[in-house]
Amino acid sequence: MKTDEFYFKIIKQNVKKILSSTLSIAGFYKHLHMGEVIILMYHRVLPKKQFASGNSQANIIVSAESFEENIRYLKKQYKIISFNDFFDMKKQHTWSKKERYAILTFDDGWEDNYYFAFPILKRYHVKATIFIATGYIGTDRHFFFEGIGESLLNLCSHPEKLTLMKDCFQEFDLNASQLKLLAGESNLYRASRIINGVIHTLKTKSPHLLEQLSKQCTTSMHISHLSRTMNWEQIGEMSNSGIDFGAHTINHYILPELSLTEAENEINMSKKDIDNRSINTAPVFSYPNGSYNNDIINLTKKAGYKGAVAVNPGSITFMNDSSLFELPRINILPHIADSKKLFQFKLFKAKV
Ligand SMILES: [Zn+2]
Numbered sequence: 001m002k003t004d005e006f007y008f009k010i011i012k013q014n015v016k017k018i019l020s021s022t023l024s025i026a027g028f029y030k031h032l033h034m035g036e037v038i039i040l041m042y043h044r045v046l047p048k049k050q051f052a053s054g055n056s057q058a059n060i061i062v063s064a065e066s067f068e069e070n071i072r073y074l075k076k077q078y079k080i081i082s083f084n085d086f087f088d089m090k091k092q093h094t095w096s097k098k099e100r101y102a103i104l105t106f107d108d109g110w111e112d113n114y115y116f117a118f119p120i121l122k123r124y125h126v127k128a129t130i131f132i133a134t135g136y137i138g139t140d141r142h143f144f145f146e147g148i149g150e151s152l153l154n155l156c157s158h159p160e161k162l163t164l165m166k167d168c169f170q171e172f173d174l175n176a177s178q179l180k181l182l183a184g185e186s187n188l189y190r191a192s193r194i195i196n197g198v199i200h201t202l203k204t205k206s207p208h209l210l211e212q213l214s215k216q217c218t219t220s221m222h223i224s225h226l227s228r229t230m231n232w233e234q235i236g237e238m239s240n241s242g243i244d245f246g247a248h249t250i251n252h253y254i255l256p257e258l259s260l261t262e263a264e265n266e267i268n269m270s271k272k273d274i275d276n277r278s279i280n281t282a283p284v285f286s287y288p289n290g291s292y293n294n295d296i297i298n299l300t301k302k303a304g305y306k307g308a309v310a311v312n313p314g315s316i317t318f319m320n321d322s323s324l325f326e327l328p329r330i331n332i333l334p335h336i337a338d339s340k341k342l343f344q345f346k347l348f349k350a351k352v
Contacts, residue, residue, distance in 0.1 A: 033347075037086060037317070038103070039103045039105060039309060042107075043062075043106060044057075044060050044062065045067045045116045047116060059333060059334065064116045064120065069340065073344075074126075075126065079101050082128075082244050087307075105128065105309060106131065108136075109248070111227065122241055129284070132247070135251045143214075147214030149195050150218070150226055154221050156184065164220050165217070165220075167220075171213075172213065207251065207257060207258070235279055245279050247267070247273075250269055264302075271304065284327070286308065292326070308325045310329065312326065314328030
């Protein structure tokens with residue numbers, strides 16, 4: 001990161017902290033979101049010591065310690081409900097203007113949700129919805145961003161593998177200078193910024209090609225420590241303790257990049273896969289990468305869902321029907337989860 005950019009970021013963070021402290025002292029947060037619902041989005045939860053050594057997708061991992069703090073705060077300040085509760089309360093007009101509500105969600109179905117988030121959710125008797133990509137559950141298959149990300153991260157400690165990586169990316173018009181920058185990079189923060197950039201540019205490529213690329217990268221770089229998704233037994237156990245499961249497609253493909261027939265299949269079949277099992281289901285779908293368009297919304301409605309979550313910030317009310325298929329979610333990034341002040345501020349910013 002350039003020096004100016006670095007200082008600007010520090011200043012911005014401090015301004016946010018001062019502003020959030022002022023709002024907190026003034027008691028401003030107490031009246032926030034009355035009669036409204038905020039939806040929080042998490043992905044992965046790991047104990048601090050487990051990801052201190054670095055992970056290519058650090059921006060989706062919240063520490064278990066901070067996650068517990070977030071839950072403690074939310075439980076005190078909000079009524080935590082499920083999507084089923086939301087639709088019931090909406091229909092029966094049983095919600096209160098004097099109460100504020102929160103829905104907790106996790107995307108993808110990572111195994112760490114079972115090992116580290118679930119015990120906390122159970123301890124605090126908190127409801128949550130996990131959106132799973134059903135084609136990964138209980139298999140050795142890994143998400144392309146995890147496979148490619150970990151291969152790129154490996155390049156930092158093994159610069160001698162640069163040619164190998166360049167060969168893998170041959171068919172993708174990737175700027176080779178980014179790979180060169182990663183080779184031997186010792187600063188994890190800088191490395192993860194480059195990796196995120198590479199993955200971001202790849203997201204618009206064909207999902208089938210990306211999966212192939214991921215396999216090729218991990219094989220030639222000998223990557224064997226990829227994070228996994230949970231299995232159906234773990235899902236069954238969580239479901240018995242009140243966790244709901246919703247669909248996040250079968251293959252985690254970015255839906256607007258697919259043909260309409262393929263997209264429809266992803267939306268319908270993942271729903272069927274979940275509905276056919278004896279688990280608690282959520283009547284809501286989650287768009288991979290938060291990507292959708294009008295066609296995708298129509299297919300999701302046609303499949304029988306009552307709503308769908310996106311990744312745009314905001315809050316909802318029980319009266320509004322217009323955005324049920326674009327439900328806003330607050331993305332809880334690791335540094336937000338780590339600081340109570342930033343966490344409060346992030347929730348505050350989600351005001352309608
Ligand atoms: Zn996802």
